[in-house]
Amino acid sequence: xxxxxxxxxxxxxxxxxxxxxxxxxxxxxxxxxxxxxxxxxxxxxxxxxxxxxxxxxxxxxxxxxxxxxxxxxxxxxxxxxxxxxxxxxxxxxxxxxxxxxxxxxxxxxxxxxxxxxxxxxxxxxxxxxxxxxxxxxxxxxxxxxxxxxxxxxxxxxxxxxxxxxxxxxxxxxxxxxxxxxxxxxxxxxxxxxxxxxxxxxxxxxxxxxxxxxxxxxxxxxxxxxxxxxxxxxxxxxxxxxxxxxxxxxxxxxxxxxxxxxxxxxxxxxxxxxxxxxxxxxxxxxxxxxxxxxxxxxxxxxxxxxxxxxxxxxxxxxxxxxxxxxx
Amino acid sequence: xxxxxxxxxxxxxxxxxxxxxxxxxxxxxxxxxxxxxxxxxxxxxxxxxxxxxxxxxxxxxxxxxxxxxxxxxxxxxxxxxxxxxxxxxxxxxxxxxxxxxxxxxxxxxxxxxxxxxxxxxxxxxxxxxxxxxxxxxxxxxxxxxxxxxxxxxxxxxxxxxxxxxxxxxxxxxxxxxxxxxxxxxxxxxxxxxxxxxxxxxxxxxxxxxxxxxxxxxxxxxxxxxxxxxxxxxxxxxxxxxxxxxxxxxxxxxxxxxxxxxxxxxxxxxxxxxxxxxxxxxxxxxxxxxxxxxxxxxxxxxxxxxxxxxxxxxxxxxxxxxxxxxxxxxxxxxxxxxxxxxxxxxxxxxxxxxxxxxxxxxxxxxxxxxxxxxxxxxxxxxxxxxxxxxxxxxxxxxxxxxxxxx
Numbered sequence: 155x156x157x158x159x160x161x162x163x164x165x166x167x168x169x170x171x172x173x174x175x176x177x178x179x180x181x182x183x184x185x186x187x188x189x190x191x192x193x194x195x196x197x198x199x200x201x202x203x204x205x206x207x208x209x210x211x212x213x214x215x216x217x218x219x220x221x222x223x224x225x226x227x228x229x230x231x232x233x234x235x236x237x238x239x240x241x242x243x244x245x246x247x248x249x250x251x252x253x254x255x256x257x258x259x260x261x262x263x264x265x266x267x268x269x270x271x272x273x274x275x276x277x278x279x280x281x282x283x284x285x286x287x288x289x290x291x292x293x294x295x296x297x298x299x300x301x302x303x304x305x306x307x308x309x310x311x312x313x314x315x316x317x318x319x320x321x322x323x324x325x326x327x328x329x330x331x332x333x334x335x336x337x338x339x340x341x342x343x344x345x346x347x348x349x350x351x352x353x354x355x356x357x358x359x360x361x362x363x364x365x366x367x368x369x370x371x372x373x374x375x376x377x378x379x380x381x382x383x384x385x386x387x388x389x390x391x392x393x394x395x396x397x398x399x400x401x402x403x404x405x406x407x408x409x410x411x412x413x414x415x416x417x418x419x420x421x422x423x424x425x426x427x428x429x430x431x432x433x434x435x436x437x438x439x440x441x442x443x444x445x446x447x448x449x450x451x452x453x454x455x456x457x458x459x460x461x462x463x464x465x466x467x468x469x470x471x472x473x474x475x476x477x478x479x480x
Numbered sequence: 481x482x483x484x485x486x487x488x489x490x491x492x493x494x495x496x497x498x499x500x501x502x503x504x505x506x507x508x509x510x511x512x513x514x515x516x517x518x519x520x521x522x523x524x525x526x527x528x529x530x531x532x533x534x535x536x537x538x539x540x541x542x543x544x545x546x547x548x549x550x551x552x553x554x555x556x557x558x559x560x561x562x563x564x565x566x567x568x569x570x571x572x573x574x575x576x577x578x579x580x581x582x583x584x585x586x587x588x589x590x591x592x593x594x595x596x597x598x599x600x601x602x603x604x605x606x607x608x609x610x611x612x613x614x615x616x617x618x619x620x621x622x623x624x625x626x627x628x629x630x631x632x633x634x635x636x637x638x639x640x641x642x643x644x645x646x647x648x649x650x651x652x653x654x655x656x657x658x659x660x661x662x663x664x665x666x667x668x669x670x671x672x673x674x675x676x677x678x679x680x681x682x683x684x685x686x687x688x689x690x691x692x693x694x695x696x697x698x699x700x701x702x703x704x705x706x707x708x709x710x711x712x713x714x715x716x717x718x719x720x721x722x723x724x725x726x727x728x729x730x731x732x733x734x735x736x737x738x739x740x741x742x743x744x745x746x747x748x749x750x751x752x753x754x755x756x757x758x759x760x761x762x763x764x765x766x767x768x769x770x771x772x773x774x775x776x777x778x779x780x781x782x783x784x785x786x787x788x789x790x791x792x793x794x795x796x797x798x799x800x801x802x803x804x805x806x807x808x809x810x811x812x813x814x815x816x817x818x819x820x821x822x823x824x825x826x827x828x829x830x831x832x833x834x835x836x837x838x839x840x841x842x843x844x845x846x847x848x849x850x851x852x853x854x855x856x857x858x859x860x861x862x863x864x865x866x867x868x869x870x871x872x873x874x875x876x877x878x879x880x881x882x883x884x885x
Binding site: 185186188189190191193206211212213214215217218241242244245280281282283284285420421450451452453455456457458459460462463468469472 | 579687717720864872
């Protein structure tokens with residue numbers, strides 16, 4: 155198939171379909187993923203085409219979804235669990251932390267855990283409480299889990315397939331407010347590992363680091379900064395755990411400045427980890443302290459205030475000014 | 481029922497007709513789904529009903545309730561008013577004034593019956609569809625709007641109304657309610673006194689799949705807690721029918737925990753009232769917990785974001801229209817001469833006034849100050865949050881200065 159313009163939601167749908175076609179052991183599991191096609195329609199049409207034995211409308215219980223997926227994985231299946239919204243993952247958190255992440259280690263490799271947990275995450279859609287959170291740090295903190303976030307349709311298509319193929323469990327963050335944004339997708343040539351960090355825009359002055367939902371904000375800020383005469387380099391992490399630090403450190407050693415952008419709260423966060431690693435490993439290249447643009451250390455606010463909470467173009471530019479003027 | 485009857489047809493054995501139809505291919509239920517649905521819903525003989533869909537009143541020997549014209553008028557008024565502002569909530573969402581609305585349409589009797597069974601000292605733990613319970617607790621409907629307009633996460637003082645915050649994570653509140661009821665017992669509020677208390681916990685059929693509901697029931701029975709588990713079985717958890725959560729009627733689970741369980745006609749406000757009143761009294765006098773399954777139907781979408789035409793049959797909704805919770809009360813009032821046209825007209829006028837006030841309030845709601853983001857994260861000062869608040873306000877002030885130049 156040649157390149158076409160599709161939404162991120164459609165790209166995920168196509169990626170899931172490709173995985174299901176490639177491997178009859180791939181299962182979809184979750185609340186409303188069957189007939190309804192999921193509340194975001196990411197699994198739209200899959201039950202119709204693959205049957206209800208491969209696309210399972212589960213009882214309404216996240217611990218049940220994850221816990222039974224563990225058992226199915228032990229039995230040789232490759233379950234793909236959909237958590238309906240970020241804030242609903244926590245009933246399933248115990249299973250993720252206690253079983254999903256540790257089965258391989260505990261069994262000294264006798265078991266693998268090829269399980270994918272898809273989590274639509276992040277804010278910006280005017281939703282009620284528990285529907286706009288960025289809980290990636292919880293999962294990045296747990297050894298045994300791979301954590302990734304896609305930011306555009308092409309990555310979504312390939313990354314979901316790589317997640318499903320992966321013998322380790324993958325927590326797969328989908329930027330829900332970007333579901334309807336379109337991008338070019340060429341399904342013809344599978345890229346090398348997409349669980350890797352990439353430079354989205356080359357530059358010389360300052361490294362802007364984002365992932366998932368914040369990438370369009372970061373890229374727009376880079377455009378604006380460039381219009382002001384700066385030369386920003388933009389990095390899309392894609393893999394959040396483990397980190398692929400090479401491209402990050404190469405960039406910072408070149409630019410001497412870094413701004414990390416994430417929706418999640420600041421304290422004990424992924425943005426903090428990246429900042430620490432840059433400081434530890436590229437200290438002598440830094441011309442300014444690493445700056446962060448993050449959510450506040452508060453619960454996610456009511457949606458009428460979310461634009462104040464979320465990183466935006468002005469906040470990123472403000473941080474760029476700070477590191478440039480240091 | 482004998483176990484062998486439950487499993488006459490293993491679901492994952494391939495059946496020729498499933499393959500031929502392409503299972504799950506449309507919103508027509510598969511044979512398995514029909515069988516599961518029937519098992520989960522079909523035990524009509526257990527349904528406690530006092531006011532039939534035709535408006536015929538038959539007292540129930542186990543659940544006596546004194547019925548007067550004035551009382552029925554009150555219940556009718558309650559149901560009409562909550563339906564009216566519920567419909568207004570839907571309209572406001574469609575017009576972009578609310579980001580979402582969670583309709584209660586069809587569940588008026590299940591909520592008003594339970595809500596009016598409560599005493600002032602009782603405490604209710606809602607899910608997020610309990611606008612009718614909020615009404616009965618005295619929470620003004622406009623106080624619900626902040627959640628759905630996105631100006632706040634809650635809008636009333638839960639202690640003042642003895643009505644907890646809406647709980648969105650499915651089933652969480654069952655444990656919180658069980659714990660609250662433990663406290664009522666520890667405080668000596670269970671007994672024959674006029675001030676004896678009980679707790680009532682609201683949840684849906686979907687929630688019964690969650691571990692929290694199970695654990696809540698285990699804790700409640702372990703501590704003999706004064707709590708009524710009130711399940712509004714509206715038969716749909718977004719797109720998933722109740723047969724996905726349960727092979728047998730939900731109220732039967734109560735027996736497994738060692739508490740009484742009842743299935744009540746959730747569209748019969750008198751039955752809901754009588755059974756809930758009985759259950760709360762059992763709890764407050766030390767015979768709790770109790771489980772009630774109010775068997776009703778979600779007449780509208782799960783929320784305004786949902787499209788039920790993708791997964792359920794219109795004919796099903798049409799059937800339930802005949803069982804409307806308000807219409808049967810109206811018919812009874814008219815037939816028995818307990819209310820005249822002036823009464824019905826006055827309720828309609830009041831409903832329109834409420835809707836207008838509800839709408840007016842909604843469209844005039846202001847975005848809260850930025851300070852709200854940082855407020856009440858902790859009960860007192862917090863160095864880091866306070867610093868972030870100060871930094872952000874200073875940052876915003878920078879824009880104002882720029883604008884002034």
